[in-house]
Structure formats: structure tokens, C-alpha cells
Amino acid sequence: MSHATITSGPRQGYADDASRDLILDLHRRMVRIRVFEESAGKLVESGDMPGFLHLYVGQEAVAAGVMSVLSDADQITSTHRGHGHAIAKGAEFRPMFAELYGKTTGYCKGRGGSMHIVDMNRGMLGANAIVGGGIPIAVGAAFASQYRGDGGVAASFFGDGATNIGAFHEAANMAAVWDLPMLFVCENNGYAEFTSQERHMKLTDIAERAASYGMPGVIVDGMDALAVRAVALEAVERARRGGGPTFIEAKTYRYFDHQGIKGMRIPYRDPAEVEAWKSRDCIRLIEAIGVERGLVSADEFGQVWAQTHADVTDGIDFARTSPDPDPADILDDVYTV
Amino acid sequence: MTTRELTYVKAFNEGMHQAMAADPDVFLIGEDVAGYGGVFHMFDGLLTEFGEARVKDTPIAEQAIIGLGVGAAARGLRPVCDLMFMDFIGVAMDQIFNQAAKMKYMFGGAVSVPLTITTAGGAGMSAAAQHSQSLEAWLAHVPGLKVAMPASPYDAKGLIVGAIRDDNPTIVVLNKRMLGLKGPVPEELYSIPMGVANVVHTGSDVTIIAMGRMVVEADKAVTALGEQGISAELIDPRTVQPLDIDTIITSVKKTNRVLIVHEAVEFGGIGAEISSQIQERVFDYLDAPVARLAAPFAPVPYAPVLENAYVPDAPRIAAAVRRLVERS
Numbered sequence: 001m002s003h004a005t006i007t008s009g010p011r012q013g014y015a016d017d018a019s020r021d022l023i024l025d026l027h028r029r030m031v032r033i034r035v036f037e038e039s040a041g042k043l044v045e046s047g048d049m050p051g052f053l054h055l056y057v058g059q060e061a062v063a064a065g066v067m068s069v070l071s072d073a074d075q076i077t078s079t080h081r082g083h084g085h086a087i088a089k090g091a092e093f094r095p096m097f098a099e100l101y102g103k104t105t106g107y108c109k110g111r112g113g114s115m116h117i118v119d120m121n122r123g124m125l126g127a128n129a130i131v132g133g134g135i136p137i138a139v140g141a142a143f144a145s146q147y148r149g150d151g152g153v154a155a156s157f158f159g160d161g162a163t164n165i166g167a168f169h170e171a172a173n174m175a176a177v178w179d180l181p182m183l184f185v186c187e188n189n190g191y192a193e194f195t196s197q198e199r200h201m202k203l204t205d206i207a208e209r210a211a212s213y214g215m216p217g218v219i220v221d222g223m224d225a226l227a228v229r230a231v232a233l234e235a236v237e238r239a240r241r242g243g244g245p246t247f248i249e250a251k252t253y254r255y256f257d258h259q260g261i262k263g264m265r266i267p268y269r270d271p272a273e274v275e276a277w278k279s280r281d282c283i284r285l286i287e288a289i290g291v292e293r294g295l296v297s298a299d300e301f302g303q304v305w306a307q308t309h310a311d312v313t314d315g316i317d318f319a320r321t322s323p324d325p326d327p328a329d330i331l332d333d334v335y336t337v
Numbered sequence: 338m339t340t341r342e343l344t345y346v347k348a349f350n351e352g353m354h355q356a357m358a359a360d361p362d363v364f365l366i367g368e369d370v371a372g373y374g375g376v377f378h379m380f381d382g383l384l385t386e387f388g389e390a391r392v393k394d395t396p397i398a399e400q401a402i403i404g405l406g407v408g409a410a411a412r413g414l415r416p417v418c419d420l421m422f423m424d425f426i427g428v429a430m431d432q433i434f435n436q437a438a439k440m441k442y443m444f445g446g447a448v449s450v451p452l453t454i455t456t457a458g459g460a461g462m463s464a465a466a467q468h469s470q471s472l473e474a475w476l477a478h479v480p481g482l483k484v485a486m487p488a489s490p491y492d493a494k495g496l497i498v499g500a501i502r503d504d505n506p507t508i509v510v511l512n513k514r515m516l517g518l519k520g521p522v523p524e525e526l527y528s529i530p531m532g533v534a535n536v537v538h539t540g541s542d543v544t545i546i547a548m549g550r551m552v553v554e555a556d557k558a559v560t561a562l563g564e565q566g567i568s569a570e571l572i573d574p575r576t577v578q579p580l581d582i583d584t585i586i587t588s589v590k591k592t593n594r595v596l597i598v599h600e601a602v603e604f605g606g607i608g609a610e611i612s613s614q615i616q617e618r619v620f621d622y623l624d625a626p627v628a629r630l631a632a633p634f635a636p637v638p639y640a641p642v643l644e645n646a647y648v649p650d651a652p653r654i655a656a657a658v659r660r661l662v663e664r665s
Contacts (some may be wrong), residue, residue: 075408108447109446111442111445112443112444112445116443116444118445120448125408125411125448126440128445130431130435130436133404133431133432135409136400136401136404136405136407136408137432138408138410139401139404140404140405140406140407140408140409140410140412141408141409141411141412142408143405143408144409144412144413144414145412147390147414166400167404167431167432170396170398170401170404171400171401171404173398175403177396178393191655215487245539322399323557331440332446333446334441334442334480335441335483336441336451336648337483337507
């Protein structure tokens, strides 16, 4: 039997030794998510692209921080709000935009769309449109690594709302009792769709739920990529040593609506609350650290933005000019034959 | 040399042993499958032979059991996840029909899910409404899943091996009342592929299509009917998804009369699908409407007298066949 502890944030001085390379790495991952999401949101709202999008803007530090300590061999499962996880894990813009446009060149050949981006070469085991649905699957990926002894870990990303669903609790208990190499990454953005946290659970700190499974729980500032990275690194090292899973609660915020940029315009959030979170923007924060410490110049950060905009334009052009799927192939891949 | 006989459950167990010995990627998880060997002793001896890393007792957590299997299968292993009673699939249904079934398709073919789910269905033990159902039509309705219903010891072994070797999520539904049934089972490892029906008896007057334990009851009925001069052909589809409709159609063209028998409730059962496909393809060959014999539209009752009335049996199958033959 174990007695788990809840801790708050990474160790003191976690950001002191951040290198130029690390800052640029985290920054690039976050900017790529931000520009992709803002572009995709506009394309859907203009009617150019089908489907509907759950945009990740605001939460980039969580995906970037965790993914910076994972390799391609490590597996993740994601959510309906999954573009950020895929991009931070290394997914490319061309097949991502192509998938959103429903083209054969997309990650899922146009079969999955926004909520099902997969990239097996990058350890992206799929985004999942059932809240909590990906969590037990990540447990399976972690089990496969333990079974084979390959040293891999699995991370499952999910929101505050998902911690109320049965799949989360079953998965957390099983991962804990079998000491599986896994990270439970709860991105607490304060809202389950349009229902605020205080209306959907009694807890303030969701990390407290970890204790009931005998699993360490860590609360971290989800707007600070260096802080997220620090706690994720500790959790991954423990998992690789056979020390079992960790629950990370990253307190964060989505800038846009549950779905789309403007969404359904339901006034469920105070505009002052939105602005308060935006004032602590994750990308501005890391740019400030880089510039203040003299590690990265403002011009260099600007080049990352410019290059990313160019990459996004290239991805959209690729998607638009890619072929549509052939309805004659509609039965392909229902089964493995 | 005569083939040795094994019980249904021992034949299944032998298939598990041989499939696990043949492939180190095969592992088994479920509630009390390791130390206890499964509540029906389906998994006896596996822990001893293969050890705790490959044969694991789980918490009572059906979503996590199946979800773990989905994730491990997507990573290339061949999990066998046991759900004990078929009624429990409801607890795990999201992982079965939204995850396991769809991953291949919605990810554009990037992932295969060679997952096997074992479970025990069927009524007749006074186990009542939550431990007795036959829910194969639910599963067969979901693109991406395969569903096997072994109806003999030979098939119990061959279909579990076939399911484990299949690259798709496959549910193997054993029948609780058949566990002690004996029949010939070869000692060597063999595999029955999904989607190949078994013509249990050949006949010329009528085709009986039966699933699971109803094959055993129909078999008795065929014998009784034979004594009365009625020649019945008995087809066991073995798997309801995929369904070997061609074997059925060939038989119907010969006999011109069809009775479909299953333990599941009649409304929306597999019999409805088979009946519809028959009339679409060989309507002109039929001498009578396709008949069905199945459970009434009620949960499975507890009292033996009610349960006996609920599940079709050999005398009622024979009577239904006689009605079919007499009307045409």
C-alpha cells in the first residue's frame, strides 16, 4: 500500500538553468500550435473547411512542456481538443490540414477529421472524441511498454470534465495498482464545455483525486511551459524507473469558445476572466524569459512566428489542392484483411 | 484412431494454452482469470504455465480492462480481455464500439486492433436478467467488430485461436450451458477463421439456421424430424459478424424453407438480418415465409419454469419446422 502526496508546482529554481535551446524548443512548439489553431479556426468559420473545431489556443504550454520530455517512442492519447497535442508531438501541418479538409493526403485519409488526428510514427495514438475515452487506451500503451520492457511511457491528456467520468477512475486505479509507466495529464481549463468547475465538482484542486489511487499528484501552472516541463520530467523519470504513474493537474485556460473561435456565443464566462488569463499568456511568458536573460533575441522569436506562418500557408495550400477521397473506397479499412 | 473427446470448456482452455504458447505477444487479463482460472475455469492452468506477466487478474473495471486491451493491441500485442458475463459488456461498451471497432477506420487504416474479448452468454441457469443475455446482435451491428459463437467443443478451440490470430477486435461468446458438453477435439493447434459457416447436417426439406447453444437444440430436433420423415439441413454460422450468407443462400436454394433459431430476443435479432438477406437474394426460391424462433421480447426471467418457456428448445424447433413443411 502506498500513501500518495499532493505537491504544488515544480522545485524551486526550476527555470533557472533553462537553456537557449530549451526555450526555443518550447517556444516553437507553442507558436506552431497557436498559428495552426488560429488559422484553422478562421477557415472553419469562413466556411472554407468542413467540420467543427475545438481549439487549443491558450493551453499550449501544457502540450509543449509535456511533449518536450517525451520521445517518438513514447505514446500519447488525446482529446477532442487535440490539435495541440499532435503538433507538439511532432505532427506535420500538411497532413493535419489535409485531414481537416477531408482529403486523402490527411493523417486519416479524410476518415477522421479534426477530432481523430493520429500519427503512429510520432507516438500520437490518436485524438478521441469521447470524453475520457483515450485514458484507458493510454493505460494499454503503458502496459505494452511494461510488457515488452522497452522503457517507453504513455501520457494521456484530458480535461477537468473528464475526471468526472468512469473511464478516468478505472484507468487511474489500474495504472496505479500495476505501476504502469504513465502520466495522467489533466488540463484544467476551468470548464467542462460550458459548465464551470465549481458547478461540476466539489474540489478546487483536481490533483487531490490522485491520492485516492495511491498516485502522486502535482499541481502546476499550465501557462508556464518550463514549469510543466519540470514536473513532467520528474514524472517521466519516475515512470521509466518503474515507479508508476503520476497525475499532473495543469491549471490553464482556453481563450476561444468550447468549439470554434466565437462558438455559440453563450455568455458563460466573464470577459474579465478571459482577459486575466490572456495577460499571463504562455508564449509571451517564455519570450520574456528568453529576452530578459539574453538567451534569445526578439528578432529570433519573430523569425519563428514568420516561419510558422509560412508553414501554415504551405499546409493549407497542400490541403486545398489535394484530392478528395473516392466514395468507391468507403468500405476500405473497416477491417484489417 | 478415434479423435479424443473434450468438454467445451476444456477445448477452449486448450486453445488458449496453445495460442499463448505459440505467440509471446498474447496475454490475458480479466477479473479472476489468473489465480482462480476464471469463474467457469476457462483459463485454468494459464497462470502456472505463462506466469503473472502474461496472465493477470484485474480490478473490477470493465472499461479499463477493454481500454487496456485496445491500447495494447494498437501497440501490436494480442490481448485477450475477459468480460466474464456477456451482460457486463454494457459497462465497457464505449471502449468496444467507439474505440476498438472504429480505430482502424477513423484513423485511415493507420492502426489495427487485434483484440480478443471473451465472455459467456446465454440463459438456462437461473442466473436472471443481468447474467443471462444474448447480445450478439448489438455487437454485430457495429462496423469493425467480429463476433464468434462457438457451438461445439471443436469450435470452442478453433474459434478462440482464430479470434486471437485475427487482426480485428473479435468477441468470442461462449455459452454457459455448454461448458460440460463433450465432443471430438484434435490435439494439435488449429484455427477456424471468422466468417465460415458449419453445415452441421445436410438435408433437403428445410434449412435450420441456429446460433450458439441453439445449434445443440436444433441438432436434437433434426434427429427427431428425421424419424418423422423430414430431412432438415442445419447451418451454424459460427460467426454472426462476418456472416457467411453464401452458405445459407446455397442451402435455401436447395430446401426452399428456412427456420432461424436464436436465444436472443426475436425483435432486432440476427434472425431479422438473415431473413431479410434471404428474401432479398432468393425470394423466388421460398415456398414459405422465413420463420424465426427466438426469445420473447422480455428480459431473461429467473424462475426455471419461466426461463424454460423463454429459451427455444428442441421440441419447439421441431414443431416450428413441421409448421413450415405443412404449410407448403
